[in-house]
Amino acid sequence: MSSDEHDLHGHQGHLDAEQQAAFEHFEQLLASAGLYTAASDDEPASHDEPTLLRFLRARRFEPHKALRQFSDAHAWRAAHDVDRLYATFPPDEFESARRFYPRWTGRRDKNGLPLYVYRLAALDAVLQKELYAVPPARRYQRIVALYETMTNFILRLCSFLPHRTAPTPVSSVTTIIDLAHVSFSTMWALRSHLHESSALATANYPETLHTIAVVNSPAFFPTVWGWIKNWFDEGTRRKIHILGHEPGPALRQLIDPEHLPKSYGGDLDWNFEDEPALDQDAALVLGGAMPKGPAYFDDGRVRLPEHTPS
Secondary structure (H helix, E strand, O other): OOHHHOOOOOOOOOOOHHHHHHHHHHHHHHHHOOOOOOOOOOOOOOOOHHHHHHHHHHOOOOHHHHHHHHHHHHHHHHHOOHHHHHHHOOHHHHHHHHHHOOEEEEEEOOOOOEEEEEEHHHOOHHHHHHHHHOOHHHHHHHHHHHHHHHHHHHHHHHHHOOOOOOOOOOOOEEEEEEOOOOOHHHHHHOHHHHHHHHHHHHHHOOOOEEEEEEEOOOOOHHHHHHHHHHHOOHHHHOOEEEEEOOOHHHHHHHOOHHHOEHHHOOOEOOOOOOOOOOOHHHHHHHOOOOOOOOOEEEOOEEEOOOOOOO
């Protein structure tokens, strides 16, 4: 596992002739289905190129298959009123919900992809009780809101910041899943919570997971892996690396030490419960801290939902 594995083939600016033809056909299919509007002199395109390419890559550049998934995701967004949900999500609840899901460290890997960490032991009995006290429908909405932050804010921010693969936009994340001190009973209790999140991402936010590094895996992990691997498609399974209890050497191939938390062999003083420790470039753009609650990043600027006080 190394930063050189970030193959840009199939990403914006790196399409071969066959992929470019597939992309143009995909745009035409979407437009014919009323799912896409091209850019005009007055308006930007309804969906940006990185988003369309994520769906195409997920379906190996087969336009009709990508159309089906895009159409399903579009219908899902309408059914759950995702745009309004995100824009009106209460900031306090939004910030509280971060405790139950992968968190952005505020840092990036060597290619500029945002680095997330998920320490499952943080979901102790008290937090699990709090998690499952929330009605299932609202738990689902919280997951949606956090994925929307990833696509509307964090990926756009990281695309704007200097990065090795510029000007190709950043469209996926690197995630460390930490299983230290997690019991089999905890994993079993969290199975529906974890499955719900992974299924939502696979269907509606395809190709947003670039590398998943599982660290500190317990002896029973092969058993757990046996029943969770089917949650992911074949492409996603290839992105999962099991690194064990000394992940530092492997992770440092992917992430510079100053951006890798100390717990995983780096130099960064950051724990799962902490706010994002923004790197110098991100701190300069964001004024030193992430905005609280739902936000958008557009053309180098933070934009808050209209209902949210600035």
